[in-house]
Amino acid sequence: MSNVNVEVTPLPGIGVKKDFALRGGRRIGVITHRDGKIELIISKSDDPDACLAELPLSVDEAAALSNLLGAPQLVAQLNAEHQDLPGIHTRQIPVGAPFDGRTLGDTALRTRTGVSVVAVMRAGQVHPSPTPDFTLTAGDLMVTVGTTEGLDNAVKILKRG
Amino acid sequence: MEHTALELIELGAVFFALGLLGRLAGRIGLSPIPLYLIGGVFFGTGGVIPLSGIEGFTAIAGEVGVVLLLLLLGLEYSASELVTGLKRSWAAGLLDIVLNGAPGAIVALILGWGPVGAFVMAGVTYISSSGIVAKVLSDLGRLGNRETPVVLSILVFEDLVMALYLPILTAVLVGVGLAGGLTAVAVSLAVLAVVLLVALRYGHLVSKVVDSPDREVFLLKVLGLALLVAGFASAMQVSAAVGAFLLGIAISGSTAENATKLLEPLRDLFAAVFFVVFGLNTDPSAIPPVLGWAVVLALVTTLTKVGTGWFAARQVGIGPLGRARAGAALVARGEFSIVIAGLAVTFPGIPPELAALATAYVLLMAVLGPVAARVVEPVARWARTRIPARRQAAAPSAGS
Numbered sequence: 001m002s003n004v005n006v007e008v009t010p011l012p013g014i015g016v017k018k019d020f021a022l023r024g025g026r027r028i029g030v031i032t033h034r035d036g037k038i039e040l041i042i043s044k045s046d047d048p049d050a051c052l053a054e055l056p057l058s059v060d061e062a063a064a065l066s067n068l069l070g071a072p073q074l075v076a077q078l079n080a081e082h083q084d085l086p087g088i089h090t091r092q093i094p095v096g097a098p099f100d101g102r103t104l105g106d107t108a109l110r111t112r113t114g115v116s117v118v119a120v121m122r123a124g125q126v127h128p129s130p131t132p133d134f135t136l137t138a139g140d141l142m143v144t145v146g147t148t149e150g151l152d153n154a155v156k157i158l159k160r161g
Numbered sequence: 162m163e164h165t166a167l168e169l170i171e172l173g174a175v176f177f178a179l180g181l182l183g184r185l186a187g188r189i190g191l192s193p194i195p196l197y198l199i200g201g202v203f204f205g206t207g208g209v210i211p212l213s214g215i216e217g218f219t220a221i222a223g224e225v226g227v228v229l230l231l232l233l234l235g236l237e238y239s240a241s242e243l244v245t246g247l248k249r250s251w252a253a254g255l256l257d258i259v260l261n262g263a264p265g266a267i268v269a270l271i272l273g274w275g276p277v278g279a280f281v282m283a284g285v286t287y288i289s290s291s292g293i294v295a296k297v298l299s300d301l302g303r304l305g306n307r308e309t310p311v312v313l314s315i316l317v318f319e320d321l322v323m324a325l326y327l328p329i330l331t332a333v334l335v336g337v338g339l340a341g342g343l344t345a346v347a348v349s350l351a352v353l354a355v356v357l358l359v360a361l362r363y364g365h366l367v368s369k370v371v372d373s374p375d376r377e378v379f380l381l382k383v384l385g386l387a388l389l390v391a392g393f394a395s396a397m398q399v400s401a402a403v404g405a406f407l408l409g410i411a412i413s414g415s416t417a418e419n420a421t422k423l424l425e426p427l428r429d430l431f432a433a434v435f436f437v438v439f440g441l442n443t444d445p446s447a448i449p450p451v452l453g454w455a456v457v458l459a460l461v462t463t464l465t466k467v468g469t470g471w472f473a474a475r476q477v478g479i480g481p482l483g484r485a486r487a488g489a490a491l492v493a494r495g496e497f498s499i500v501i502a503g504l505a506v507t508f509p510g511i512p513p514e515l516a517a518l519a520t521a522y523v524l525l526m527a528v529l530g531p532v533a534a535r536v537v538e539p540v541a542r543w544a545r546t547r548i549p550a551r552r553q554a555a556a557p558s559a560g561s
Contacts, residue, residue: 009310010242010245010310011304011309011310011313012237012238012242012243012245012246012313012314012316012317013237013238013242013291013295013313013316013317014295014299014304014313017304017305017310019305027307029305031304031305034418035418039304039305041304041305043305043307047480047482047483048307048480049306049307049308049479049480049482049483049486050303050306050307050482050483050486050538051302051303051304051305051306053302054302054304054305
């Protein structure tokens with residue numbers, strides 16, 4: 001599926017650098033410090049050896065960024081698969097504060113809206129087919145399948161509780 | 162009672178003054194090491210404020226400072242990182258030894274300090290300050306750069322070379338002659354190999370011995386073990402510092418990280434005392450006569466370090482700008498040059514001018530290094546637009 005070649009370079013005394021070249025030749029990647037600190041790195045356009053930016057990210061920020069980058073791909077894939085089923089849509093819905101620390105079963109999404117939760121995305125990780133006892137965290141993205149109406153209701157429920 | 166009061170006041174004044182100097186260094190973006198040295202020179206014999214009565218404490222505290230400097234250096238690297246560093250950069254590492262050891266040795270010979278003095282000065286001008294270099298790279302946002310792994314591997318290589326150099330230096334200073342020197346080389350090579358092997362295979366066991374969930378217990382165990390190892394190494398004439406370095410390598414994983422966090426403030430305290438003690442033992446009036454040589458050495462070894470970095474970066478296919486950056490990043494000399502000179506000056510055969518030259522040299526290089534790393538990029542860019550045709554021909558020194 002992917003032809004991205006991630007290069008892993010140890011940085012003795014500091015941590016590990018993982019990066020890859022974009023189609024345009026610039027490089028993008030992440031430095032993981034030994035103490036767990038994460039930095040996003042982007043190379044300069046005129047000098048691929050140097051970095052334009054080194055942005056320190058907190059764990060939450062890194063998780064949010066990876067959800068933003070990872071979820072659309074999954075949603076696009078599911079949408080493509082459901083193309084021949086009219087009226088069925090896939091959507092990513094953020095989990096709001098009311099359900100922070102509560103289980104998926106507590107949302108009762110299926111009973112209230114008819115929407116199915118296909119996966120929960122957290123920190124760039126996909127948790128497929130979550131069971132009702134799956135514990136949610138605010139900021140998780142739910143990948144859901146259902147009718148437009150059902151999905152709209154699900155958005156409201158997840159936001160307000 | 163009066164005596165104790167005076168000692169406490171003196172010690173307090175020294176630490177407080179160092180704190181102010183460290184803050185000043187931070188303000189102007191410098192490593193605090195040169196300022197600590199200057200502080201020591203001022204407090205010391207012939208200096209502005211001569212101190213007396215605390216030598217007993219400062220001497221042993223300085224020794225502990227060296228042990229902690231090397232212990233934390235060892236903790237920073239895992240054994241596998243050392244092995245990859247060795248594999249990746251041995252060619253550049255050897256060039257580094259020749260290019261940067263030679264200037265110091267030659268100057269020492271010209272000044273008539275003999276082969277032992279030459280060996281000491283070669284070490285002083287050879288070894289980059291991994292502390293200053295790592296800080297500069299992170300301050301300038303260059304950790305993600307492609308030449309940075311090259312720079313770090315060279316630092317790793319230098320640190321391993323030092324693990325061999327210090328025992329040999331100790332043997333040479335004691336005056337054991339050629340056969341004894343060779344024995345020291347063999348012994349230290351064997352010990353280094355065994356420690357790397359043990360650390361790669363059984364590092365978790367060593368970590369287990371010192372590890373403890375209780376901070377206090379952990380601190381006491383790590384520090385105690387480090388001093389024990391250093392003491393025994395010293396008794397076997399292998400150099401206390403190297404013993405601590407090897408212990409640091411053998412401790413691995415999360416234990417190493419926790420130990421680093423706990424020991425860092427202690428290292429900063431005792432290392433500061435070590436630099437001050439070195440400054441104390443340097444007679445300020447001995448510096449002006451050797452200042453000219455220090456400047457010559459500073460200029461020459463800046464060029465040779467840039468050449469080393471340039472060569473190493475070119476080997477892995479980094480562009481000209483990156484090569485210049487790698488070279489300039491390595492320029493700084495600091496704590497380990499002083500460790501080497503500090504070890505040497507305690508022996509009678511070494512002229513006191515050597516301490517003065519080492520002090521002056523490190524003062525220059527600790528300031529020059531970060532500056533070089535900062536200005537190299539604009540200078541290299543300017544050079545590229547200015548002399549595009551001559552670039553190829555003048556490649557090895559164009560970055561300076």
